[in-house]
Amino acid sequence: MSKTLERRTKQRESLIDAAENAIRAKGLAGLKTRELAQEIGVANGAVYNLVADVDELVLMVGSRTLARLDAELSAAESDGPPAPEAALVRIALAYCDFAANNLELWRALFEHRMAPDKLLPDWAISDQMHLFRHIHQPLALLFPHRATEEISITARSLFSAVHGMVALGLEQKLIAVPLALLRREITTMVKAMVTGLVAASAGS
Amino acid sequence: MSKTLERRTKQRESLIDAAENAIRAKGLAGLKTRELAQEIGVANGAVYNLVADVDELVLMVGSRTLARLDAELSAAESDGPPAPEAALVRIALAYCDFAANNLELWRALFEHRMAPDKLLPDWAISDQMHLFRHIHQPLALLFPHRATEEISITARSLFSAVHGMVALGLEQKLIAVPLALLRREITTMVKAMVTGLVAASAGS
DNA sequence: TGTACATCAGTGAACGCGCGTTCACTGATGTAC
DNA sequence: TGTACATCAGTGAACGCGCGTTCACTGATGTAC
Numbered sequence: 001m002s003k004t005l006e007r008r009t010k011q012r013e014s015l016i017d018a019a020e021n022a023i024r025a026k027g028l029a030g031l032k033t034r035e036l037a038q039e040i041g042v043a044n045g046a047v048y049n050l051v052a053d054v055d056e057l058v059l060m061v062g063s064r065t066l067a068r069l070d071a072e073l074s075a076a077e078s079d080g081p082p083a084p085e086a087a088l089v090r091i092a093l094a095y096c097d098f099a100a101n102n103l104e105l106w107r108a109l110f111e112h113r114m115a116p117d118k119l120l121p122d123w124a125i126s127d128q129m130h131l132f133r134h135i136h137q138p139l140a141l142l143f144p145h146r147a148t149e150e151i152s153i154t155a156r157s158l159f160s161a162v163h164g165m166v167a168l169g170l171e172q173k174l175i176a177v178p179l180a181l182l183r184r185e186i187t188t189m190v191k192a193m194v195t196g197l198v199a200a201s202a203g204s
Numbered sequence: 205m206s207k208t209l210e211r212r213t214k215q216r217e218s219l220i221d222a223a224e225n226a227i228r229a230k231g232l233a234g235l236k237t238r239e240l241a242q243e244i245g246v247a248n249g250a251v252y253n254l255v256a257d258v259d260e261l262v263l264m265v266g267s268r269t270l271a272r273l274d275a276e277l278s279a280a281e282s283d284g285p286p287a288p289e290a291a292l293v294r295i296a297l298a299y300c301d302f303a304a305n306n307l308e309l310w311r312a313l314f315e316h317r318m319a320p321d322k323l324l325p326d327w328a329i330s331d332q333m334h335l336f337r338h339i340h341q342p343l344a345l346l347f348p349h350r351a352t353e354e355i356s357i358t359a360r361s362l363f364s365a366v367h368g369m370v371a372l373g374l375e376q377k378l379i380a381v382p383l384a385l386l387r388r389e390i391t392t393m394v395k396a397m398v399t400g401l402v403a404a405s406a407g408s
Numbered sequence: 409t410g411t412a413c414a415t416c417a418g419t420g421a422a423c424g425c426g427c428g429t430t431c432a433c434t435g436a437t438g439t440a441c
Numbered sequence: 442t443g444t445a446c447a448t449c450a451g452t453g454a455a456c457g458c459g460c461g462t463t464c465a466c467t468g469a470t471g472t473a474c
Contacts, residue, residue, distance in 0.1 A: 004437070033428065043452045054428070157369055157389045164368015165361055185361045188404070195403055196396025208470070237461065247419045258461070
């Protein structure tokens with residue numbers, strides 16, 4: 001039985017690999033169970049022995065993507081002067097670069113909608129929450145007198161704002177912003193937000 | 205023939221109405237030609253006498269949505285003290301409110317993707333461009349020495365940032381932010397961005 | 409004004425495509441004695 | 442160790458669903474004389 005189990009584990013791994021590659025190459029909409037099955041050399045029905053359904057598969061790919069993103073943000077956080085403002089800029093740029101380099105995988109993170117009845121599993125939620133700590137920490141240094149709860153909200157706002165710039169910036173829909181310009185704009189805006197927030201905080 | 209033409213025009217109007225209602229109620233994915241046809245009392249094939257295809261229909265609904273958004277932003281722009289900072293905050297809040305009140309129609313604006321071969325018609329593009337003037341104008345007052353081109357870029361960045369906050373804020377995915385809190389956060393962040401940008405501008 | 413004819417809006421069945429998921433069946437693997 | 446049996450991974454055809462678009466046909470509207 002252990003040989004069987006081992007193979008199953010490998011197949012499962014291959015399946016996730018295949019799904020990841022498919023999304024990377026063709027986007028979330030380009031994910032087809034039949035193609036994945038062919039890719040890993042099993043019948044399409046066998047996919048359902050390895051994974052409950054496509055939703056679960058997408059979630060597992062998403063988990064990997066988040067893990068890689070997390071690593072990049074960690075690196076950005078510590079790779080440079082420790083001043084919180086500078087750190088926040090680096091983190092925002094790292095986010096931008098990650099999105100640009102993993103465009104479809106990153107999009108899949110936001111495009112994917114579960115069937116309305118079943119909700120996100122806990123591990124998927126905590127994966128996402130975990131990422132906010134990168135923003136939370138510099139903000140905590142910047143606003144030492146604020147409650148954690150307040151800082152969380154600010155972190156969320158800051159993230160949303162940067163996310164918006166990246167999302168619309170990488171969209172080819174309207175005028176495509178060159179990546180270099182986008183990075184410059186992000187730098188400018190993050191600095192502006194931070195100094196603006198600090199100024200408002202000092203003034204009140 | 206003119207009676208026929210008149211009826212066609214009315215039917216076309218009804219069709220767009222029906223499409224608008226369908227999107228509002230069930231989202232872009234809930235738009236079905238058969239339902240629209242039934243709604244306006246014609247056979248499903250007749251839809252293609254009124255409009256080239258579904259893409260065109262969605263675009264026309266989008267055009268209406270943009271027109272209403274434009275009106276709201278205009279109102280917000282002039283409804284209050286003329287100071288550019290305050291105006292920008294009002295515009296951002298109006299955008300937030302519009303999105304909240306027209307959630308699915310607003311989402312459709314961003315979700316809709318044309319078939320990869322055919323591109324957006326010109327009128328759809330200019331519709332979108334037009335909206336930026338609301339942001340452009342206060343920014344021009346704020347930075348009188350900057351070139352129009354530069355201001356356009358800043359306008360785009362500012363819009364993207366606010367859009368991101370609204371988009372993630374109205375998403376029920378993670379912790380749903382109460383609308384009141386979202387508005388407060390947007391106010392804070394827009395003020396911070398503006399003061400930050402002005403400070404950076406004065407400093408350089 | 410009345411008749412023969414042409415046009416074209418309108419019909420709805422059918423085409424074409426796509427795809428996640430299920431299920432009766434098979435055959436290899438592992439177990440029990 | 443060898444045989445009979447049980448389990449369950451793996452198969453791939455078929456189910457079920459959905460939907461945009463086309464097209465041969467009809468019948469009402471409008472035109473020409």
